[in-house]
Amino acid sequence: MLDPKTLKYQQSHEWLSPDGVVGISDHAQKEITDVVFVELPKVGRQVKRGEACCVVESVKAAFDIYAPLSGEIAAVNPDAAKDPAVVNREPYGKGWLFKIAPSSPSESSALMDAAAYEKFLASEAAHGSH
């Protein structure tokens, strides 16, 4: 399992590891609740930063997953397709979604570090409707 403190994050709740692995945060898996289906991108697909390239679905709704960097899909996690609940159980481990080979690695400077993401979650909660 990866240490969430070492990861970078997007406001749409994806995390990115230093070697290009992408998943969703613990906060996101709790919001989505029971994941029952994951549609992974095809290996070799070229994606742009911010492009919807993967779908995570719960009983109630479908959630687009946005590429945190531009590049090529280098690998996908077959376990997430076979046993989608792994995304809930281990969002930072066996529940990873895909790996990206970045074409412009400098794009990652636009992402939040763990501390900034925590702050972002806190401000979202404060401004949320609940």
Place this chain on the structure above:
Amino acid sequence: MSTSVVPRRTALFESHRRLSGRIVDFHGWELPVQYESILREHEAVRARCGLFDVSHMGQVFVSGPGALGLLQKVNANDVGRLKPGQALYSHMPNERGGVVDDVIVSRLDKDRYLVVVNAATTDKDFAWLQKQSRGFDVELDNASDHYGMIAVQGPRAAEVLALIAPSAASLPRFGAVELSVFGQPSIITRTGYTGEDGVEFIVPNEIIVRLWEDLLAQGRSLGAQPCGLGARDVLRLEAGYLLYGQDLDDDHSTYEANYGWVVKLDKGDFIGKAALAKQKQEGVKRRLTGVKLMERGVPRPGAPVIVSGREAGKLCSATFSPSLQAGIGVGYLDQPALAAGTPCAVVLHGREVPAQIVKVPFYASPNLKKGA
């Protein structure tokens, strides 16, 4: 429909909040879509017992010497076969054979009936009943604000019932009994909308929090847990039950909904009979049809269904079925005679996912005897 009005809360709203229920707007009511997990709540109902706040549903009492006459006039099903203490599921048709609402009618006494109606249609139904009641010696009472309702559903529901209301424990399926709960006149029916055995408590709002807490406390040892609308929707779709406003409305008939068993053309005259008799004779042009995905995926309402290379209709209810571990849905398809097993496809995220026409219900509980 518009739900821009201030959302309403059931008497159990604070209880749901204390249980960390995730509150959503459902047809103008603030209700929990889930507490913990739709999958776990679904599993609780299929394997043990779930408790649902269904207080948003409406209760209309029809009393007097003309009660049966009025109810026969407005229902497609034969209310005349109910003995006191019995209930049935029915559709209230309009003149065109469309459906004003789907309801449960309980005969409480010789000339006293309870009609449980859908939340979003309560006012419409009451107005409809009032309009149709002219010339009948009846009294109509919309008691929806007075009563709350808790559904206790699952194979262990009868055991939970025995702990709370021992005198109602022997109530048969589709039985209805008036009794006192915490000293308040209440009604228990052996009904539900999950495809499992179960009972529904219809009690005055002032005691419903006490009843809910008692059900939670006493039911815990039997594995009972609170369940939200999310699990309820999955359970009812697996069981092939209709959701009014989504699967059924004023423009779709009981025959089109594939619920022909509800229509009793031989019972005498009723609203919509001529239109329904004509449909039965001529056959319907579209029919609510079950579809199951053959690949993993989650169909959603609105997804097009492709049969023989062309769109035959759209899904009106669809979900992932935990019992079948497959995507399921129902939609009005313009080929009304499709056989189970016919290959088709459902369009999801722009892709045609292989699927198959299947018989509804999708899931028949082994805990519930056929026809019960």
